[in-house]
Amino acid sequence: MREQFTAMLKTAMKAGDKRRVDTVRMITAALKDRDIEARGQGKEVSDADILALLQKMVKSRQESMEIYEKNARPELAQQEREEIAIIQEFLPQQMSEAQVTAAIQAAIAETGAASIKDMGKVVGALKAKFTGQMDFAKASATVKGLLNG
Numbered sequence: 001m002r003e004q005f006t007a008m009l010k011t012a013m014k015a016g017d018k019r020r021v022d023t024v025r026m027i028t029a030a031l032k033d034r035d036i037e038a039r040g041q042g043k044e045v046s047d048a049d050i051l052a053l054l055q056k057m058v059k060s061r062q063e064s065m066e067i068y069e070k071n072a073r074p075e076l077a078q079q080e081r082e083e084i085a086i087i088q089e090f091l092p093q094q095m096s097e098a099q100v101t102a103a104i105q106a107a108i109a110e111t112g113a114a115s116i117k118d119m120g121k122v123v124g125a126l127k128a129k130f131t132g133q134m135d136f137a138k139a140s141a142t143v144k145g146l147l148n149g
Helices: 002-015 018-040 047-070 074-088 097-111 116-130 136-148
Strands: none
Touching: 002 018, 018 047, 018 074, 047 074, 097 116, 097 136, 116 136
8 A cells, every 4th residue: 555655646746736745645644653653562554554544534534624614614625625535545445335234244143243242343343354445433333223133
């Protein structure tokens, strides 16, 4: 994934796409921070960690965009929208609601979850398989609903 960031940055710089250059630089800066933090703990940043970082960045921008729209700042909301689109180019295709529900049902069957107490096991299994492909906040609510029966 790191090579993708470098390639995208070079392409954007050659094309003179300031928004894309700024956004990719912001991603690489956040990734360097994560690398430094991981190095201090004696770990390496995996692609799954990078996907989680990108999802966090998208979520943060969505929240900012909503605030800007509520406060009549359309130009700032548009900037956030553009950054979200650029960051999402690096994320895998998001699963549809039907696919998410099917994946949750499969994870429940795999883990043998029978009650709400087993929710952590199910969400853990989903995160292991589908990082970057689903919104785990929404998925957790669905898991809870299915386990409550």
